[in-house]
Amino acid sequence: MVNGIERPLDVLNNSKGKEVLVYLRGGKQFVGTLLAFDIHINLVLDNTKEMHDNEMKRSLGVTFIRGTEVLFISPASTALKDE
Amino acid sequence: MVNGIERPLDVLNNSKGKEVLVYLRGGKQFVGTLLAFDIHINLVLDNTKEMHDNEMKRSLGVTFIRGTEVLFISPASTALKDE
Amino acid sequence: MVNGIERPLDVLNNSKGKEVLVYLRGGKQFVGTLLAFDIHINLVLDNTKEMHDNEMKRSLGVTFIRGTEVLFISPASTALKDE
Amino acid sequence: MVNGIERPLDVLNNSKGKEVLVYLRGGKQFVGTLLAFDIHINLVLDNTKEMHDNEMKRSLGVTFIRGTEVLFISPASTALKDE
Amino acid sequence: MVNGIERPLDVLNNSKGKEVLVYLRGGKQFVGTLLAFDIHINLVLDNTKEMHDNEMKRSLGVTFIRGTEVLFISPASTALKDE
Amino acid sequence: MVNGIERPLDVLNNSKGKEVLVYLRGGKQFVGTLLAFDIHINLVLDNTKEMHDNEMKRSLGVTFIRGTEVLFISPASTALKDE
Amino acid sequence: MVNGIERPLDVLNNSKGKEVLVYLRGGKQFVGTLLAFDIHINLVLDNTKEMHDNEMKRSLGVTFIRGTEVLFISPASTALKDE
DSSP: OTTTTHHHHHHHTTTTTTEEEETTTTSSSEEEEEEEEOOOOOOEEEEEEEEEEEEEEEEEEEEEHHHHGEEEEEHHHHTTTTO | OOOTTOHHHHHHHHTSSEEEEEEETTTTEEEEEEEEOOOOOOEEEEEEEEEEEEEEEEEEEEEOOOOGGGEEEEEEEHTTOOO | OOOTSSSHHHHHHHHSEEEEEETTSSSOOOEEEEEEEEEEEEEEEEEEEEEHHHHHHHHEEEEEOOOOOOEEEEEHHHHOOOO | OOOTOOOOHHHHHHHTEEEEEEEETOOOOEEEEEEEOTTTOEEEEEEEEEEEEEEEEEEEEEEOOOGEEEEEEHHHHTTTTOO | OTOOOOOOHHHHHTTTSSEEEEETSSSSSSEEEEEEEOOHHHOOEEEEEEEEEEEEEEEEEEEEEEEGGGGEEEHHHHHOOOO | OOOTOOOOHHHHHHHTTTTTEETTTTTTTEEEEEEOOOOOOEEEEEEEEEETTTTHHHHHEEEEEOOGGGGEEEHHHHHHOOO | OOOTTHHHHHHHHTTTTTTEEEEESSSOEEEEEEEEOOOTTTTTEEEEEETTTEEEEEEEEEEOOOOOGGEEEEEHHHTTTOO
């Protein structure tokens, strides 16, 4: 299930091409397909949607997110189900 | 569609010469044509417009934006359509 | 009981595979099984639950948490008992 | 018009000797002639005026501004016209 | 009394195995036995108690505290006496 | 008038022995004679006065100010005249 | 009077063994005898007293203060006289 996660960035590598929830420091939440990341946790999401109370607030397309603002990253399938 | 994005900065490189929405930490939003960026995500936009509720608040011309203040960067065409 | 803790990261190493409480700067609390960490205190938790007043707020699955947001990490068994 | 801007700092180099608007993180705005800058975006302005609602609040003379506080820098001619 | 303190970290070294009060940036206070620290002031406390108005709020067990959140560290015997 | 300012720190070097206004991030203002500075913009002022609304709030003597808190530094003669 | 201050840290070196006022970012003030400091401005004070409105709030003993929280450091004799 969570095989092969030796270092934290492994989980981001496993998430490439999958839909993730990205939660930022100020409380913003984005859902999108993870296209790329780097060691600073800078991210690029495709089909990015800014979320508010589990509803889409606006569609943002291919979006660059600066890593130092990221609080946590979860699989969208799990994170959006139970909120 | 999003070919050739291996690293997060690739999406900024692809956005050069295109109109982007830049969202800063304190909530400020700018729209302008991306002229240049560096690894600190310092940006230069041309024809920069400071936005407020999808309306132009003021025109700023060629503007340098410090990277550590950037939260996310999206294509202006998508980001401004659905807000 | 706490043998073999020479450096702070040793306690994280001892916690691998165990359930921990992770408290973030903005007040968010997560409980989950520690899968991985690095020297920046970036963490991956499995079966992550976001907590609010000792109750589960939402289930997040395998979650990456950025280290610079972490305030403290405790064993979940102790931390959730007495709150 | 914006020729020769390869990197973000090029626009600061082009602005030397010209009047710029400097907007800081806490909301302070300064107008002055850009005398010098470095890679940390530390700035020196001449004839610096602290602005409030497009009016001069106080005159500060030759002022050193610490780069980590800078949010954006624009040409004063454009930025002050439309506010 | 305070012999042998040449550098600030010496006082942490002298405090190993003793009960300390750790005060964090957001106002949280912990009391526990100092097990380990590093140059980033990351700490591990044993028998950690989160304090509120000199009363124990909850017991946290062996706790990792991230150094960048630490404001000050004092001997618990002195700090809790006069508050 | 402002000859010889090639880099931002040159203006601090020119200000040594002169009275400066130092404005900090949280809004505190100090006036004093600049004795020393380093590349982190750590400062030492002599005859330091903490100011509030152009009035002296308290006298602090020879004061060390940590650079990362500094917002801007101006000549006291200009800055205090027009406020 | 202030001879021999070439660099900002010289004033801290001159203050060793003397009573200083340490003012932190969040507004906390400490008075104590400076025992040690390092280049990060980490400090150790002896006989540390947390102050509030020029009155002692609590006695903290030998206290480690993390440098990144320090705003300014003044001689206690001057700073406490005129407040």
